[in-house]
Amino acid sequence: MLQPPPAEPGMREDEVDTPALVLDLDAFEANLDTMAKLLAPTGAKLRAHAKTHKSAVIAKLQMARGAVGQCVQKVGEAEALAHAGIGDILVSNEVVSPRKLARLAALSSIARVQVCADDPAMVPVLESVAEAAGVRLSVLVEIEVGARRCGLEAGAPAGELAAHIAASKHLSFGGLQAYFGGAQHKRQPEERRLAIAFAGACVERTLEELKKRKLDCPIVGGGGTGTFLHEATSGLWNEIQAGSYAFMDADYARNVEPPPFRHALFVLAQVMSAPAGAGRAVVDAGHKAAPIDSGFPQVFARPDLAYIGASDEHGVIEARDGTLPVLGEKLRLIPGHCDPTVDRYDWYVGVRKGRVESLWPVTARGMMI
Amino acid sequence: MLQPPPAEPGMREDEVDTPALVLDLDAFEANLDTMAKLLAPTGAKLRAHAKTHKSAVIAKLQMARGAVGQCVQKVGEAEALAHAGIGDILVSNEVVSPRKLARLAALSSIARVQVCADDPAMVPVLESVAEAAGVRLSVLVEIEVGARRCGLEAGAPAGELAAHIAASKHLSFGGLQAYFGGAQHKRQPEERRLAIAFAGACVERTLEELKKRKLDCPIVGGGGTGTFLHEATSGLWNEIQAGSYAFMDADYARNVEPPPFRHALFVLAQVMSAPAGAGRAVVDAGHKAAPIDSGFPQVFARPDLAYIGASDEHGVIEARDGTLPVLGEKLRLIPGHCDPTVDRYDWYVGVRKGRVESLWPVTARGMMI
Numbered sequence: 001m002l003q004p005p006p007a008e009p010g011m012r013e014d015e016v017d018t019p020a021l022v023l024d025l026d027a028f029e030a031n032l033d034t035m036a037k038l039l040a041p042t043g044a045k046l047r048a049h050a051k052t053h054k055s056a057v058i059a060k061l062q063m064a065r066g067a068v069g070q071c072v073q074k075v076g077e078a079e080a081l082a083h084a085g086i087g088d089i090l091v092s093n094e095v096v097s098p099r100k101l102a103r104l105a106a107l108s109s110i111a112r113v114q115v116c117a118d119d120p121a122m123v124p125v126l127e128s129v130a131e132a133a134g135v136r137l138s139v140l141v142e143i144e145v146g147a148r149r150c151g152l153e154a155g156a157p158a159g160e161l162a163a164h165i166a167a168s169k170h171l172s173f174g175g176l177q178a179y180f181g182g183a184q185h186k187r188q189p190e191e192r193r194l195a196i197a198f199a200g201a202c203v204e205r206t207l208e209e210l211k212k213r214k215l216d217c218p219i220v221g222g223g224g225t226g227t228f229l230h231e232a233t234s235g236l237w238n239e240i241q242a243g244s245y246a247f248m249d250a251d252y253a254r255n256v257e258p259p260p261f262r263h264a265l266f267v268l269a270q271v272m273s274a275p276a277g278a279g280r281a282v283v284d285a286g287h288k289a290a291p292i293d294s295g296f297p298q299v300f301a302r303p304d305l306a307y308i309g310a311s312d313e314h315g316v317i318e319a320r321d322g323t324l325p326v327l328g329e330k331l332r333l334i335p336g337h338c339d340p341t342v343d344r345y346d347w348y349v350g351v352r353k354g355r356v357e358s359l360w361p362v363t364a365r366g367m368m369i
Numbered sequence: 370m371l372q373p374p375p376a377e378p379g380m381r382e383d384e385v386d387t388p389a390l391v392l393d394l395d396a397f398e399a400n401l402d403t404m405a406k407l408l409a410p411t412g413a414k415l416r417a418h419a420k421t422h423k424s425a426v427i428a429k430l431q432m433a434r435g436a437v438g439q440c441v442q443k444v445g446e447a448e449a450l451a452h453a454g455i456g457d458i459l460v461s462n463e464v465v466s467p468r469k470l471a472r473l474a475a476l477s478s479i480a481r482v483q484v485c486a487d488d489p490a491m492v493p494v495l496e497s498v499a500e501a502a503g504v505r506l507s508v509l510v511e512i513e514v515g516a517r518r519c520g521l522e523a524g525a526p527a528g529e530l531a532a533h534i535a536a537s538k539h540l541s542f543g544g545l546q547a548y549f550g551g552a553q554h555k556r557q558p559e560e561r562r563l564a565i566a567f568a569g570a571c572v573e574r575t576l577e578e579l580k581k582r583k584l585d586c587p588i589v590g591g592g593g594t595g596t597f598l599h600e601a602t603s604g605l606w607n608e609i610q611a612g613s614y615a616f617m618d619a620d621y622a623r624n625v626e627p628p629p630f631r632h633a634l635f636v637l638a639q640v641m642s643a644p645a646g647a648g649r650a651v652v653d654a655g656h657k658a659a660p661i662d663s664g665f666p667q668v669f670a671r672p673d674l675a676y677i678g679a680s681d682e683h684g685v686i687e688a689r690d691g692t693l694p695v696l697g698e699k700l701r702l703i704p705g706h707c708d709p710t711v712d713r714y715d716w717y718v719g720v721r722k723g724r725v726e727s728l729w730p731v732t733a734r735g736m737m738i
Contacts, residue, residue: 001449001733001734001736003445003737003738004738006738017466017468018466019737051681051682073681073682074682076373080370093641093682094642095641096639096640096641096697099386118644119643122696144644148647148649148685149642149651149680149683149685150644150651150683151644152645153644153645153646181680270465270466271465272519273463273487273488274488275487275488275519275520275521276521276526282463282518287660287662287709288709289737291662293656293660293661309518310662311518311550312420312442312708312709313443313462313737314518314519316517327490339657339681340681343657366370366713366715368658368682368713369372369375369386369389
């Protein structure tokens with residue numbers, strides 16, 4: 001079962017049922033425009049990350065402003081977007097199961113799809129899947145650039161894997177995947193700059209190895225909402241994979257010199273209990289409604305209120321000046337982390353000037369496989 | 370869109386697509402039997418909490434072993450269960466929106482439904498909804514017993530609210546909701562005992578107030594997987610609301626003298642990257658696949674492996690003895706917290722003796738409204 005839509009177009013925001021995923025359309029559109037404007041003078045294009053928004057509608061709005069395509073992390077996300085008409089999709093991640101790879105290759109008839117690899121052992125698997133599907137599959141090599149997650153060693157090992165891919169009959173070498181996730185939330189601007197300088201050195205070393213092997217490198221992809229201008233102005237990366245920029249969240253807002261985007265995504269919650277004399281109010285959005293992997297949500301535009309505790313279906317609110325919200329009151333919460341929050345909902349409720357303007361499905365909700 | 374089923378009956382477990390929610394059916398059935406056996410000699414009945422399992426199939430298996438009904442936290446969960454034939458459902462939580470209350474009252478034609486209140490201001494709202502629906506709605510009074518969440522003050526204030534409900538034309542007083550969530554994970558057995566002793570004193574004080582007012586108290590509900598034997602043997606509670614007992618999780622297992630249940634619920638994950646010489650393997654289950662509000666998942670039956678970091682779609686595994694799992698290997702992860710983990714999936718993959726035996730839908734997945 002899908003969640004029932006929590007609103008209808010034309011409703012006032014305070015009539016929306018809770019908890020709901022509310023998108024402030026003015027702030028959201030401003031964020032899309034800001035990113036397009038910031039990237040225009042750099043050499044880099046946006047390939048926005050759909051792991052954040054999981055929405056074919058939002059993908060199309062990004063591409064209408066110049067994004068060259070979309071990134072996803074999972075084959076199920078690629079399917080959801082391709083089926084909705086998105087024509088250029090990079091799985092910016094390793095896929096090792098032949099069943100999943102066959103599903104991805106099968107999308108080639110309706111979209112350009114690419115995938116990453118970071119292990120020579122995957123080349124025969126990818127080759128065999130591509131051959132069976134009758135396609136030439138483009139494969140990027142993911143290199144380790146500081147994230148300490150996936151990615152093989154930059155330089156010669158990456159160059160060798162690229163050559164191995166390029167020499168395969170049913171594969172083509174698509175470029176380098178060079179994303180440093182942990183750099184996005186380093187709090188100090190100088191820490192972020194240094195992290196991407198390190199990642200850049202890894203990319204440069206690998207590009208030299210590709211040159212030695214006379215291999216073209218169509219894509220150098222990476223960059224997130226916290227660091228993208230460093231990648232975009234480096235002369236090394238040509239595709240930026242930011243996702244959160246469209247929404248912002250409480251964790252990005254904690255960066256010193258935070259990214260220049262507005263809070264556009266909220267969990268609308270309602271006070272369901274305000275026990276007399278207890279000094280707290282309880283809202284109907286706990287960590288099932290707004291995951292807390294990156295900290296608690298914050299109450300938007302209410303510096304007097306603090307969200308200080310989450311259980312599965314409850315959030316506890318305290319008031320800094322003692323004046324608590326009343327029973328039934330609705331509050332906008334800024335999610336701690338936008339990506340897993342979006343993935344809890346089947347619907348975006350688009351709001352402008354206090355009224356519901358649109359209901360958009362979260363097309364790839366839950367598509368983890 | 371729903372997630373596609375990650376398996377088919379008859380498959381070997383290692384053929385199940387990942388990440389998947391795997392239920393070890395032998396362990397799960399043993400847990401249901403253990404709970405029935407432990408509660409039998411006490412005065413208390415089980416009203417299992419469906420916020421954990423969100424499954425009509427599991428609800429029916431619990432009721433076949435003597436559970437008198439189900440608890441839920443949300444009206445959407447009540448709808449999902451009632452539509453699947455569950456006949457006795459308590460919303461063990463406050464519901465303040467008249468639209469939601471009308472949806473709940475509308476279920477009265479197919480199920481016995483009850484709801485909680487902790488505020489006198491809700492009585493006219495509940496009365497008006499019940500009148501409009503042409504039903505008599507049973508309302509329990511939630512009292513604060515140490516959880517510092519919802520619940521009004523025990524004793525006279527609760528007695529007054531109960532009397533107010535009982536005197537309403539379209540409401541009946543259903544009893545007391547007395548659940549101490551925070552007590553479940555107090556690590557020391559003595560801390561848990563003392564917490565429930567405190568809760569019991571609150572219940573007792575309130576029962577005296579009800580007696581003064583000559584009010585019957587059909588239900589005294591509460592108790593979770595960490596403390597239920599204290600409530601069940603107290604002579605005060607008559608309905609136990611445990612949910613996690615069916616599955617267990619890593620957080621409950623950290624209790625000193627943990628509850629006597631087996632790990633039955635797992636996230637099956639696959640190694641998607643094992644960079645040479647990096648000292649880590651990466652699995653395809655991050656915190657979107659196994660939420661980390663109660664800590665990281667643990668690798669089942671592999672004390673040599675530790676899950677030491679989660680991002681959205683990646684989990685990082687280290688080996689205590691240096692021997693890492695290989696690319697493509699599948700691992701069972703014990704979720705940090707079973708409730709939000711279940712709610713990430715549309716399917717349970719039931720496994721017995723290494724083979725997939727059943728696929729059950731997570732009936733109330735995402736039903737937060």
